[in-house]
Amino acid sequence: MKILKFGGTSVANSQNILLVENIIKKESLQDRIVVIVSALHGATDQLIKAAEYASAKDESYLQIVKNLEEKHLSLVKDLIPILEQSSWLSFVKKHFNDIEDLYNGIFVLGELTDRIKDKIASYGEFLSSHIIAARLQYQQLDCIWMNSADLIRTDSNFTNAKVNSEITENNIKNYLNDHPNQIIIGPGFIARDDKNNATTLGRGGSDYTASLIAAAIHAEELQIWTDVSGMMTADPRLASNAKPISEISYHEAMELSHFGAKVLYPPSIQPVMVKNIDLKIKNTFDPNAKGTLVSHNLDIPENEKQQVAVGVSNMSNIALLTLEGSGMVGIPGISAKLFQCLSQEKINIILITQGSSEHSITLAIHEKDKSIAESAINSSFADDISLKRIDPVKIESGLSIVAIVGENMKSKSGVSAKMFGCLGNNGINIRTIAQGSSERNISIVISEKDTKKAVNILHEEFFEAEIKQIHLYICGTGNVGSKLIQQIYEQNQYLRENSLINLRIAGLSNSRKMIFSDKGISEQEYLNWHESGVESSPQDFATGIISRNLRNSVFVDITASSDVPEVYEKLLKRSINIVACNKIAASSDFEKYKTLKNTARNHNCKFYFETNVGAGLPVIGTINDLIKSGDKITSIEAVLSGTLNFVFNNYDGSRTFSEVVAQAQEEGYTEPDPRLDLSGTDVARKTLILAREAGYPLQIEEIENIGFLPEACMQGSVGHFYEKLSEYEEHFKALLSDAKQEEKILKYVAEFKEGKAKVGLQHVAPESDLFHLYGKDNIVIFKTLRYSKQPLVIKGAGAGAEVTASGIFADIIRSI
Missing domain, CATH: 3.30.2130.10 (VC0802-like)
Structure with missing residues (x-):
């Protein structure tokens, strides 16, 4: 014999009850069954709510009662044949008259006791079970209505009565022996005390009714039919990748249910657990779904046996x-x-x-x-x-x-x-x-606000180890930013398949607008994101990231803004990893630089800025590896500006210096204002960053910057700058001539030695490692305690949107 219990959503309306009918027909063909049903969805809550209104002398209870009556009358009209409806419509009206009399008494007295509350609450299951039983009888099924309340005996602890197990078990056995019908249907949740007063079994009461019956007769199986396909590995409202659990032990089910899995309420399944009766959780709206088997005797597949958590x-x-x-x-x-x-x-x-x-x-x-x-x-x-x-x-x-x-x-x-x-x-x-x-x-x-994030993190760690979800927030969508975004879209499938990483662009921002999407901004959406974006500032963007509180978040700064680094510390304190192309933070005041590094360390997150120096070259990473392995950097010699290297590699006197600089700008090697590159300020910042990463607490003011541009070129607009370059052409030719006379070439060189640093234009001889450096390439030459005679040399492209974007991309992957 099997026991089937249908919850409130399963019997919420006539359409759902027809689904229940099909399930009952199918199950009754195979075995004799007992069916326990809840009240119509929300009916019990409405009955209690109306009673509370009545006790507060609020006449709103009348409308609630009227609505409930109409709902039950409509159910009769939908489910019972027309010629048979009259008696059942009268049945519903009679009992709602009784209900209204109770409410009127409550209204007059202004009092609602637990005893009366139980009397009122009992009507929900009483009516729904009668109507469904009548429907099955008119379908020519061998069905009888059973008043569960007469069988289940309790104490008088109203609203949460304790069952007298011995009397209840005997009553159930005797009733089922005396009534050999194929289908027996009755109400859940309700019972009676020894004075015949209506009592209720508290939370999970209908499950408890079904469980008591199953335990009393040692049923083959208890089926709980609800609106989900069994227990899930997490709440699907929080974790979109939650998976159904096919089989689970009673102890595991009790633990999960205790801490919020609402499919089962632990006390309600205690009787079948003690009697070692299998319990199945099934979906009324997807009856062919496997559901969840709760049992002491599980046959778990080999591939699931090694899974630590359920x-x-x-x-x-x-x-x-x-x-x-x-x-x-x-x-x-x-x-x-x-x-x-x-x-x-x-x-x-x-x-x-x-x-x-x-x-x-x-x-x-x-x-x-x-x-x-x-x-x-x-x-x-x-x-x-x-x-x-x-x-x-x-x-x-x-x-x-x-x-x-x-x-x-x-x-x-x-x-x-x-x-x-x-x-x-x-x-x-x-x-x-x-x-x-x-x-x-x-x-x-x-904290409550971290619940969704924590559930997703744990679910990913224990149940989705195959793919790690990363949420990227990209600030700066210009030349380099757009290249990075393109690389992410192109490479993401490879990363999913080979590195088990899924990169999701969850937010974009520029100097004017920002957009967020927790599910990820698709490639198509990215093309028109400005149209749906809202007004933005760095603070607004950071606030939006923090408020979303998504797991595995990475903030990517691809700007030259001095405002964006102001939000770094706030983000790091929320354990949000930062990847920065922007050099402002790492070259700011030393104490601020150390604060950011320490904040990242203290909050167990990453702060990477490899592309601050050498674009995609592994310069900072190499320094970090040397220091971690116990080496010490004694000197650095470098060409760190792809822009300046391009300019001096192409300036040979056949064209003006102004024309060569203009070409560098057109090809994307300079900042919008080329003076930021030509002044040496950018090289000084890079040198400062290298020295700091090597362990030297320098400030930018301590770096000697030997400029080569006439002071007049530094005044006015960019257009004025180009005019002055033309006027000072003889000055630049003289610089070139002086180098040629020594059979050397011009290179803008950064030097660091014995704790001191300087940057400036130098004459470089052919035998120097700096000589054979072409195009926009950079070179960094390290001497260390271990690399004292033969220096460590890093050389390659040091500018360009593609290589810089790839360097940022590498930092993103490293930060995960």
Whole structure:
């Protein structure tokens, strides 16, 4: 024999009930079945709400009752044949007249007791089960209506009655023996006490009814039919990649359900769990879906046996209570006293943790109970508080519990490290940790605002190891930025297939507008993103990133703005990785530079700026590797400006210096204002960054900058600059002539030695490593303790949108 239970959404309307009918017909062909149904979706809540209005003398209850009556009458008209409707319409009207009489009494008295509340609540299941039974009977099925309330006997603890198991079991057995019908249908949730008063079984009451019947007759199987295809590895409203769980143990199901998986309520399945009866969770709206089997006897596929966890669960609206004080240490009975005072107020304790010092006890409860709990605890420990042996209870609100659950976690090393590591890498602060001795559950308390992020992080770590989702926020969509975005779109499939990484552009910003998309900005959307963008500033963009609080976030700065680096520290403090092409931050005041580096380190995130020097060349990374391995850089000699190298490689006197600079600008090698490159300021910044990364605390003012441009060229607009270049052509020819006379060439060189740095134009001889440097190439020559005789040389393209974008791309991958 099988027991089938259908929830409120499954019987919400006539269309859904016809689906239920098909399931019942199919199951009854194979076996004799008992069907337990809930009230129509939302009916019980509406019945209680109307009662509360009536007790407050608010006549709004009349409209609620009228709406409910119409809903049930419509159900009769939809499901019962026309010639048979009259008696059933009268049946519904009669019982709603009784309901209205109850409400009128409540209205007059202005009082609503738990006993009356149970009487009112019992009508929902009573009516729905009668109508559905009638429908099945008119379909010529061998069906009988069973009044479950007459069989299930409880105490008089109204709204959450305790079942008398022995009497109830005998009643169920006798009834089913006396009624051999193929289909027996009855209401869930409702029962009676020994005085025949209506009682209800509390939360999950209809599941409990079905479970009690299944346990009483040792049913072959209990089926819970709902609106989802079984239990999921996480709440699908939070984790879009949540997967159905095909099989799960009772203990795992209880753990998941306790911490928020709403498909099951643990106490309601206790009877079938004790009797070792299989439970199936099925979807009324997709009856062919496999669903979830909950059992003690699982046949788990080999590929799933090694899976550590079965699910991630969460519970919102949590408050933490902490009782602490030196007067608690070594004193027996403190915990008992604490639990007793909460028990007297009927406050459920969800989670408990206590340090080995015995100095404090922390409890998690529902937030709605925090005020009552605070008053009860402070009152119970009033004497200790007045003597300052114990502090008044501390309350923290706005929290949630997130838990990972799985039988395979038992004695498995590294599970906690994996859990805490991935959360820490994403800046999620854990307030409290609890793990039972069964080792099936590790629970943490975190801020409510981090719940979605934490669930996704854990789900990805334990259930989606094949693909890691990265959220990119790109600030700067000009020449280099557009090349980077293009590279991301082109390379993403390769990264998914070969590196198990999916890059999602979750936000774009320029100096005017910004746009966000948590699901990612598609290539087509990117082409027209300005049209849908909103007004932007660096602060607005950073605020938007932080408010979205997405896992594995990377902020990419591809600007030359001095305003954008102002948001770096705020982002790093939220454990958002930063990749910067912008040199402003790393070449700013030394203390600010160190603050950013330390903030990244302290918040377990990355701050990479490889493209600050040498575009896509591995210059900064090489310095870091040398330092980490114990080497020390003693000197640096470099050509660091692709722009200046291009200019002096192409200036041979056959064209004016002005024409060569204009060509460099046209080909994208210079800043919009070429003076930023030609003045040596950019080279000085790069030299400063290299020195700092090598461990020397230099400031920009300490770098000697030997300029070659006449002062007049530095005045006015860019147009005026080009005019002055032409006027000073003889000056530039003289610089070139002086180098040729020595059979040397001109190079703009950066030097760092013995803690001092300078940049300027130099005559370079053919035997120098700097001589054979063509086009826009850069070169960096390191001498270190290990590379003292034969220096370490890095050489290659040091400018250009494509290579710079590829360097940024490499930093993004490195930061993951």
